[in-house]
Amino acid sequence: MAQVRNNLYAILEGAHPKWGRLYALFSNTVIVVAVLVYAFSTLPNLTPAQRLTLQLAEVFVITVFAADYFLRLGSAPKPLKYAFSFWGIIDLIAFLPALILAGTDLTSARLLRLIQLARILKLTRLASAFDNMLAAVREIREQLLIFLILTLIVLFLSAVGIYQFEHKAQPDVFVSVPHALWWSVATLSTVGYGDIYPITAGGKIFTAVILLIGLAVIAVPTGLISAALVSKTNATNKENHDDEP
Amino acid sequence: MAQVRNNLYAILEGAHPKWGRLYALFSNTVIVVAVLVYAFSTLPNLTPAQRLTLQLAEVFVITVFAADYFLRLGSAPKPLKYAFSFWGIIDLIAFLPALILAGTDLTSARLLRLIQLARILKLTRLASAFDNMLAAVREIREQLLIFLILTLIVLFLSAVGIYQFEHKAQPDVFVSVPHALWWSVATLSTVGYGDIYPITAGGKIFTAVILLIGLAVIAVPTGLISAALVSKTNATNKENHDDEP
Amino acid sequence: MAQVRNNLYAILEGAHPKWGRLYALFSNTVIVVAVLVYAFSTLPNLTPAQRLTLQLAEVFVITVFAADYFLRLGSAPKPLKYAFSFWGIIDLIAFLPALILAGTDLTSARLLRLIQLARILKLTRLASAFDNMLAAVREIREQLLIFLILTLIVLFLSAVGIYQFEHKAQPDVFVSVPHALWWSVATLSTVGYGDIYPITAGGKIFTAVILLIGLAVIAVPTGLISAALVSKTNATNKENHDDEP
């Protein structure tokens, strides 16, 4: 009996030598299906047949998640510890709200159904490499924080500056500093939707200067994360090599 | 006889000391011509003279590719092995569909003619450095996969978020979550066409937050590939130096 | 008495073991409030109640900044040295103009009030890591200067080139070389608002070539700053490790 239970737990955790990988693949596929069902259920003008398909897929997803939860609860060495762990709560949230709302219309109670999207986080469970990455980010968290503050300062000062230049020329576009902040975000991220941009010579020159300075500030964190990740990986590889005789 | 055959094979492979580089240059030029002929043949309002020129160029290209294929087949040490190798199949595809469609109109049968674009891959044949790059990418494929999954999660959650903020204000633009996904792609890649963007205060603040987090996630793979490529190249250079006495 | 004075100074500088961090948090929060008050005061159509709230918040902010200044002045070991130091002047500017303008309307005298935004720089005071970053930037300032010059040359030559291609086709958009410079900035920063872009075949091909060359030039400084920052941090860490027995 304990043998069966241990085997079951190993399968659910993806650790079983034979069925572990297969169950992980199945489980992740169900998560992707659940997420796609949510996305498609927001489409307007669905035919009754399409609605039915989505509802059946939802029932299937809920069943799988509920079964997964109760099997984990039953086979875990310490069921209570699992139930109150981070992943235990995510697993519960992944099916419970949907079960409660099962009788209601698919398109109603959207906000509550949003919580189910926590399922998507389960996709990351098996990847041990995530821990490596989080560790790398944690190591440079102080520098990242500084660049976050610098970025916010650059965004704010850009907004104040462009507001001074453009408010008179485009009072309906650059209405206030908060409105100008939207311009800062769209411009310094280089998204540039085209809904708000300077038209005065002063505003354009200011934009050029801000971009020259701002892009350097805003793009540096990416370089830092990459470098930390690379050095972390090298360190891990070296340790592994050192372990070898 | 065997000498002639070996020389011919060396020329075709670009390995012949005298004619190898010259043939490679000729061959690559023909590929570029073939690709340009395809591109220009899609232009509307071509004059009969222009159409004739394109057709003649196409005939020239097919002839060269067919000759190249049969000469390789004839001079290869193991013809069958070549015929069923990756490059052997690409070489065959590069002229066979065009030969079959030779009698039909240039603008017809577009989809079949698309296969010929596999010719473009022949451009990479001579560059041994491509292997170096592919090896570098392969070494970090696990990390790249994680960032691909992270990117997809970020794209999806961004779409769900912006849909909540903008659906009511712009029901015809942010129609559904799949529509909002197009916004996620255009925004987080920083392309920002301007066909879809938030107009509510909540949607704009959400966009700012998503960009702060999302850009870091999405831009990191580039840093990883660069770093892997650099370390790969350094390793290769070091090996070469170590070989020296 | 001297004990109290020393303790007070330690608290204000964030160095006091018990109250230092708390005061720093309070101080930074007040700065953020001050900045938000400035931003919101530019919003049109504020209700009288909202205006009053902003004015009260402004009074609170000025009071805190003035108290902070005079307490620092009173408790500093060398008051005069503080008064004429960089941060001493910033601290003075952070409340004095607002005090002088206290009687006037909130929305008037905007330009003078802008000076108060120097407050935002106080956010960086506690972060000793900023010095690390500035040192890294200073180390590569020669390279950064070269890339600044290269960037300006690329921007200018792009503007001249696109002007030649597009002036005749769009005389009202690409009016002159200075107008074309705005295109250069928006394009090579990849912002691409969509207010100005080439429509001729020549102009589009020129844009493609310029982007291939220009993006490499413009994006390199980011890589340099990241690399300098990483090597600086590694050096600092190594020194710290070397200090250990």
Added chain:
Amino acid sequence: MAQVRNNLYAILEGAHPKWGRLYALFSNTVIVVAVLVYAFSTLPNLTPAQRLTLQLAEVFVITVFAADYFLRLGSAPKPLKYAFSFWGIIDLIAFLPALILAGTDLTSARLLRLIQLARILKLTRLASAFDNMLAAVREIREQLLIFLILTLIVLFLSAVGIYQFEHKAQPDVFVSVPHALWWSVATLSTVGYGDIYPITAGGKIFTAVILLIGLAVIAVPTGLISAALVSKTNATNKENHDDEP
């Protein structure tokens, strides 16, 4: 006499201990003035006074450049070698066309006047660090070439793909593959002007996939250049340190 000549040459080359830096500053300022005069002379609706100012500035610039050229020619150790060197020809081009066109209208003969912009290259003369950078780029020129080819292949295949998806839905926008290439350039550089973008579901999904793959390919060269530059600089610094006793 020879002493005066040597001193003069040292000043012009920026090598004179006392006047060298000053002359370099003056010379570079004149180049910037020349470039700005060219830019402003393309502005429409200039007043007669503004035109006169620009013409006077142009006369000043030509005089300085001509004097610089003849002084260099007279003081150079080997005048003929200088006259036919790269910089000698640039120096000649910088004033000769303008001298020939001096009598004609400022706005006429634009193309010939463009040659004068070669002056801008003189800005880079004094920076010995440019050589360092060019050497770094030269070291990875093979990799850069590969990425250039890869980029062109990605751009072309993207254009062919989007043409298949969008040609029927937007026959006036995605007219042909060459037109679609403009979309590829604007999208994969992330400029995204908004003049051409997919509207079909298939085209949008294709764009998402292309961006995921393409951005990695296109952004890598920047990382490579940065890395080469950093390693080059480190090597140079190490050599300098090794030279020390």
